[in-house]
Amino acid sequence: MQQGQENEPQPQPQSEQSLVIKEWYDKAIAKTKEIYSMLTEDGHYQKPIQLRNPFIFYLGHVAGFASIKVNQETLKKSSFAPTYDVMFERGLDPDVFDPSRCHDHSRAPVQWPSIAQVNDYVQKCRREIFLNSDEVEKKNDTLSKWCQKGRIHWMCIEHELLHQETLMYMYLQMDAAYKVPPPKRPPFITSSAKTLPPKKISISTAGKVELGAKFDALSFGWDNEFPAHVVDVPSFEVDDIPVTNEKFLEFVQCGAYEDKSNWASKQNWLWKTKEGMKHPESWQQTGNGYVIKTLFNENISITDAATWPVFVSFSEAQAYARWKGRRIMTEPEWCRIAYTSPNDDDDGRKYPWGNDAPTSEHGNFNWTNLAPTPVGSHPLGTSAWGVQDLIGDAWEWTSSVFAPFDGFEAMDIYPGYSADFFPSNDYECSHYVLKGASFATSTRLIRPSFRNWYQSCYPYVWAKFRLANDL
Missing domain, CATH: 3.90.1580.10 (paralog of FGE (formylglycine-generating enzyme))
Structure with missing residues (x-):
């Protein structure tokens, strides 16, 4: 387990809806941790698909995106790490034919932060989301329809689930030297x-x-x-x-x-x-x-x-x-x-x-x-x-x-x-x-x-x- 991933705070459920959301957050976070445990330290900085960011970006992105959407844009709270927010806010999907054509996205820094620094940012993002979950629920009637009834949380959860698949098809393209295969994995189901x-x-x-x-x-x-x-x-x-x-x-x-x-x-x-x-x-x-x-x-x-x-x-x-x-x-x-x-x-x-x-x-x-x-x-x-x-x-x-x-x-x-x-x-x-x-x-x-x-x-x-x- 990487530094900064232990003892993450848990949300305080206020309703049956909150319990279900908490369960899905927990599952999504656990799967993301599992994926990153399959990378060497150097592997975090690899970019096996040039049309995507390196793995270290997505480590900060899935939590940073959620914190920005929940804490800053929904609850209008100040950022605790504005530099990292800018760095990790949005990924990229450039034009295959002309990669200079791309939607608005975060720009890669000259040097990425250390794994420990990014994990510290991730932990703080998760903490802010969980600590503020009851406030989101209390303000339900004042939110836009896209954020009401827990939708803001479901958006963040599904966003993380989708990126887990992105991470894995990137992982497929990476050299074996950067991989740490799990000791137990299901056998292949083949047929000749x-x-x-x-x-x-x-x-x-x-x-x-x-x-x-x-x-x-x-x-x-x-x-x-x-x-x-x-x-x-x-x-x-x-x-x-x-x-x-x-x-x-x-x-x-x-x-x-x-x-x-x-x-x-x-x-x-x-x-x-x-x-x-x-x-x-x-x-x-x-x-x-x-x-x-x-x-x-x-x-x-x-x-x-x-x-x-x-x-x-x-x-x-x-x-x-x-x-x-x-x-x-x-x-x-x-x-x-x-x-x-x-x-x-x-x-x-x-x-x-x-x-x-x-x-x-x-x-x-x-x-x-x-x-x-x-x-x-x-x-x-x-x-x-x-x-x-x-x-x-x-x-x-x-x-x-x-x-x-x-x-x-x-x-x-x-x-x-x-x-x-x-x-x-x-x-x-x-x-x-x-x-x-x-x-x-x-x-x-x-x-x-x-x-x-x-x-x-x-x-x-x-x-x-x-x-x-x-x-």
Whole structure:
């Protein structure tokens, strides 16, 4: 345990809501500590993905962000560490094509503080949040709707949960010399069997699906999740399982990955050639073929990981789909096969499998495994339409550009969270919507309205895809 992480103060619960929030804060903080315990001291200062900050930034960021939002912006209290607040307030997501284009963000210092100094800042941030939690509750009626009823705390908790996944896909890219693998970790679930051909599920009639959510229906939702609205979805056909490593290997080995005509735009092709992409970032080429990268450098042969879903950028997924003469689902199509049934466009289900709370039997999420699992491993997670693996292993690409719903209202407490990445902003590389969850996604984030997003040529995210076509 790093200096400064012991004896953290606990909030004084004032209600059942406070007890639930405290429980989630505790879980989020414990997971963040666990992640940083897997880094050497030098590892804290590594930046394995140049489009992101080093690990030391995120150590200060998850707590600093929460303290700024709760203590300063909600309760209007003075900062106890203004220099660190500026340093750690906001991360960055620069344009993949031109990293000089980026939203407003914290600037990296010439020299980062020591681990002990950052942990001291983190402890003080946590203390201030916990000591002031009752004041937030007492002032509920005077706060904006985005902060009322504990929403300000839920925002901070979900923000930390999301960054834990960022930390782990960064960790995957880091040299083993900077890692301290935990002594106990779940075994890989592999299969050398051939991938069964996907079944084409026919959604043969047009239907409707509700996107988004009603504001008061959620204890918290990000601004891009609102408002709820119903959209028409034409008939289409979709594979019941995602594309696997085995199937994508065929695309690479036959030369189609190197065929410019399969790439949807000149921009995507230029990115591929500039970056020297010969295969997905999640693979590594060896003298004996390909292996799949894993968190602790225990790389798995592509033969053993043949039935794992392949992790790719949207541009790579789109190239594969074009090669197959098919396409990737839209966000409304994904939601229709996940949250409706053949007999009812509005059966009220919370999850693809129904309304039972998510468990490891429904999918590979919530850190049950630290790697993907073979497709089709969780039949209890199958949707009413017969589509598998919608939640778990990896987020799922849709072909929908990340854009606001009609009636969008930016959060006053974090106005740039979504709006900075909508198409109207100065990005050459568009962001696309992803749905579902990865193996490192908390159950807190598994809800129908939640929308993730990444740039089309960002290759590091844990993202899968499946093929669809019109009928």
